[in-house]
Amino acid sequence: MSLDKVAVKNIASLARIEVRDEDLDGLAVELSNILRFVEQLAEVNTDGIAPMTSVAHLELPRRSDQVNDGGYVERVLANAPEQQDGFFLVPKVVE
Amino acid sequence: MSPTQLTGMTLRQARDGLLKKSFSAVELVESHIDAIATHSQLNAFITETPDLARAQAVKADERLARQEGGPLEGLPIAMKDLFCTEGVRTTAASRILGNFVPPYESTVSANLKQAGAVMLGKTSLDEFAMGSSNTTSAFGAVINPWKRRSDPEARLVPGGSSGGSAAAVAARMALAATGTDTGGSIRQPAAFCGIVGLKPTYGRCSRWGIIAFASSLDQAGPMARTVEDVAMMLQAMAGHDPKDSTSAPIAVPDFSAALTGDIRGLKIGVPKEYRPSGLSSEMVKLWDDGIDMLKDAGATPVEISLPHSKYALATYYIVAPAECSSNLARYDGVRYGLRVEGKTLDEMYAKTRAAGFGTEVRRRIMIGTYVLSAGYYDAYYAKAQKLRSLIARDFQQAFELVDVILTPTAPTPAFAIGDNDEDPVTMWLNDIFTVPTSLAGLPGLSLPTGLSADGLPLGLQLIGRPFDEETLLRVAGVLEKAAAFTALPPGLGG
Known part of the structure; x- marks a missing residue:
């Protein structure tokens, strides 16, 4: 798979990373090279092989549905770039 | 004791010295703070915490005087800056975290604190642990204390991503350090810096409070100068959380007790696929010598086959970026870290992430985004997960025949800063021997067994069965004794 500028711009937008127009060509080459490298997997027959999603063959542990942590708004907000009245502050989303 | 004698000890010797009152924790910690200043040009630390360390040392001496304290009481160690430490800035070597000061402590660092260890500071790493050279840190490259004999001026990489920890331990700035390993990030820097590094079985150490890179692969582990020291560190770090x-909800065995020195009757697997034609003759010799040492100690080498090994890197570079793109979606400038203002929320996200992430991290997020995107998921991500099953199955079958596997840790000794930078895939080849173990979730240990012709340390890797770090440590102990690696980086000898 070879990616063009349009594809790279779309990926960047999906990833929410701003990319300058002049950087698109270089990135397209780089990412295409990486994809060509990983595409060697296509030569392996994986029919009937189950995908490995985790190495820990564990059942997910359960616990009772009770609040067991929390109640410290100041600590949660301590690193916030902007906050107001106990909430994170971001640019307006809905007009 | 002189300051260099204090920093030159192993963790075990320092523990014994403290118990015998040959010196105090304050003296021990002070000599390491001095060593950090002496070697500041190596740039191993992002944040030094000398005042915190001194205060901890005073408390440790009080506890030791009362014959109390934990198994690492008063012993100075370094913490990879990927572990969240309450009240101490934690950066993941990225700009995007800004001046993030965690309001909580990671489980592993809390365990070490509980055991009495004194934290000297937070060590550098490749940004978000993505790299094999420690050159992608937003705080500058870390320099390996080892030098080429032929070119002592060349500045070499310490390996990565736990390069700061490896350099700190090798240069006697800390008795031991923590690392994390996703595809080789403990083992490769350990090999490059001539120290011992252990990536435990996935699930052995808690990942809670470790800044996530690829959650199905990330695992914390110890880095130190001897096998016994690594066992002591792991004892404190491991456990169900x-x-x-x-x-893993299983008991933690006594790792130091595993070092019996007796490996008679054990079968040592030697994978034929790990001997590519391009492997240097000195690496081949190092490996063959290692096999002979284990044989002389009563073990039997057995040739094994891991046929899907050659696909491990390609598999890894789908799985790890996919998980990284999901994990790093949280860095959006809203709740903590860097924020670059934008006219809309989306613009704020995109500008923040462009300014906050470095080149390699942006590249991996974009690859991950692509392989997970609609229409490509099956061709890339699902395919890679199936290959991962095959790679893990190779190991399962091999461990029906052998008890432990011996391979080189990395294909080359430490390279110069700037080498391998042009092409990301060339850089990734560093991890060719460590990535398969990570994909299978198995424990892997690197230890130095020789020097290259140019005077640089070379490491061998031992791979074990799941949750069988004990056999790994037992074999490593024997190999360590037989190899008798005593070389020191230039300027640190006697």
């Missing part, structure tokens, strides 16, 4: 659902 309800806060990490992938942390």
Whole structure:
């Protein structure tokens, strides 16, 4: 798979990373090279092989549905770039 | 004791010295703070915490005087800056975290604190642990204390991503350090810096409070100068943690007790696929010598086959970026870290992430985004997960025949800063021997067994069965004794 500028711009937008127009060509080459490298997997027959999603063959542990942590708004907000009245502050989303 | 004698000890010797009152924790910690200043040009630390360390040392001496304290009481160590430490800035070597000061402590660092260890500071790493050279840190490259005999001026990489920890331990700035390993990030820097590094079985140490890179692969582990020291560190770090659902609910064995020195009757697997034609003759010799040492100690080498090994890197570079793109979606400038203002929320996200992430991290997020995107998921991500099954199955079958596997840790000794930078895939080849173990979730240990012709340390890797770090440590102990690696980086000898 070879990616063009349009594809790279779309990926960047999906990833929410701003990319300058002049950087698109270089990135397209780089990412295409990486994809060509990983595409060697296509030569392996994986029919009937189950995908490995985790190495820990564990059942997910359960616990009772009770609040067991929390109640410290100041600590949660301590690193916030902007906050107001106990909430994170971001640019307006809905007009 | 002189300051260099204090920093030159092993963790075990320092522990014994403290118990015998040959010196105090304050003296021990002070000599390491001095060593950090002496070697500041190596740039191993992002944040030094000398005042915190001194205060901890005073408390440690009080506890030791009362014959109390934990198994690492008063012993100075370094912490990779990927572990959240309450009240101490934690950066993941990225700009995007800004001046993030965690309001909580990671489980592993809390365990070490509980055991009495004194934290000297937070060591550098490749940004978000993505790299094999420690050159992608937003705080500058770390320099390996080892030098080429032929070109002592060349500045070499310490390996990565736990390069700061490896350099700190090798240069006697800390008795031991923590690392994390996703595809080789403990083992490769350990090999490059001539120290011992252990990536435990996935699930052995809690991932809670470790800044996530690829959650199905990330695992914390110890880095130190001897096998016994690594066992002591792992003892304190490991254990089940309800806060990490992938942390294994099993008992932690006595790792130091595993070092019996007796490996008679054990079968040592030697994978034929790990001998590519391009492997240097000195690496081949190092490996063959290692096999002979284990044989002389009564073990039997057995040739094994891991036929899907050659696909491990390609598999890894789908799985790890996919998980990284999901994990790093949280860095959006809203709740903590860097924020670059934009006219809309989306613009704020995009500008923040462009300014906050470095080149390699942006590249991996974009690859991950692509392989997970609609229409490509099956061709890339699902395919890679199936290959991962095959790679893990190779190991399962091999461990029906052998008890432990011996391979080189990395294909080359430490390279110069700037080498391998042009092409990301060339850089990734560093991890060719360590990535398969990570994909299978198995424990892997690197230890130095020789020097290259140019005077640089070379490491061998031992791979074990799941949760059988004990056999790994037992074999490593024997190999360590037989190899008798005593070389020191230039300027640190006697």
